[in-house]
Structures are given as structure tokens and as C-alpha cells.
């Protein structure tokens with residue numbers, strides 16, 4: 001298990017990690033999710049401090065792209081419709097010159113088990129499925145969507161002396177570009 005001081009990047013599942021797992025299913029097929037602002041602030045702070053952050057989810061929606069773009073995560077680091085998350089995490093690592101041991105991965109359900117085992121630090125929320133709790137290096141005291149992300153990001157940045165808010169930093173990220181639109185259209189990271 002990699003020490004928090006040596007972590008270089010984060011990778012997160014979405015449902016059950018940034019959310020409590022609930023989705024509001026609309027008549028038109030769209031799914032609405034509720035994100036926690038404290039989680040979001042920590043992700044932005046990680047990005048401002050230069051940490052690559054991957055989003056690896058089985059879901060697919062424009063709102064996932066726009067939400068994480070707004071936190072400073074470029075579209076190429078958002079893997080939607082991920083059926084096997086470990087190859088996607090390996091792809092992310094390769095593009096950023098990282099090894100699996102450098103990365104925290106957070107997941108909460110059966111499709112995340114293999115990736116929890118492979119990452120440098122595999123962590124799951126306390127309401128994760130039993131397979132994840134057995135596979136993870138750490139079971140958090142927090143539930144998904146209830147400051148779970150904030151806790152792991154804040155702890156990591158504090159361990160590295162990087163938990164700082166600089167109001168002069170450019171917080172207004174915008175990656176909503178043509179690549180982003182193309183990715184959503186294809187429904188798949190390319």
C-alpha cells in the first residue's frame with residue numbers, strides 16, 4: 001500500500017463515490033445525480049496542485065463530463081462506459097507517465113474490485129459492497145457522496161503540504177471544447 005506522501009494521482013468511480021449511489025431517473029432517460037460541494041472543492045484543489053485525476057465510470061452522460069470539466073479534469077481523463085476499469089486506469093497512467101502504485105483508486109461495487117487491488121492505494125467508502133471492502137487497502141469512515149472523496153483527497157494533500165487555497169489561482173477551468181463534444185457523441189473515451 002502506497003503511503004499518502006507518495007501518491008501522485010487520483011482515480012475515481014462516480015456512482016457511490018461522488019454520490020450516495022442514488023440516481024433520479026427522468027422520463028426522457030436522463031439520470032440526475034447530486035454531488036457534494038466539499039468533494040468538488042477538494043478535487044479542484046488537487047488539480048490546481050498538479051495532480052492528474054481520472055474519472056472511470058460505467059455511466060455515460062453529458063452532465064458527468066461538464067461536472068468534472070468544471071473541476072479542472074480534462075475530457076481525455078474522463079472514461080465513461082468503462083466495462084473493465086483496470087485497463088482504463090492503466091491507459092490513464094501511461095498517458096501521464098505514472099505507475100499503478102502512484103495512484104489512489106476509489107470504487108464501491110463489484111466492477112471496481114480488480115482495480116482496487118491493483119492501485120497503489122485502493123480505498124472504498126464504508127457503504128461499499130463486501131467484495132470491495134475485502135479488496136481495498138482502506139475502508140473509509142465516510143459513505144459515498146458524504147465527503148468520502150473530500151476525506152481521501154484532503155488527507156493526501158495535507159500529507160504532502162499541498163492542502164492550500166490560493167485565491168489567485170485560475171479556478172475557472174474550461175475544457176468544454178470540441179474533443180469534449182466528440183467524446184460525448186461517441187459515448188466513449190477515445
Ligand SMILES: [Mg+2]
Nearest residue numbers: 013015016108
Ligand atoms: Mg460505483
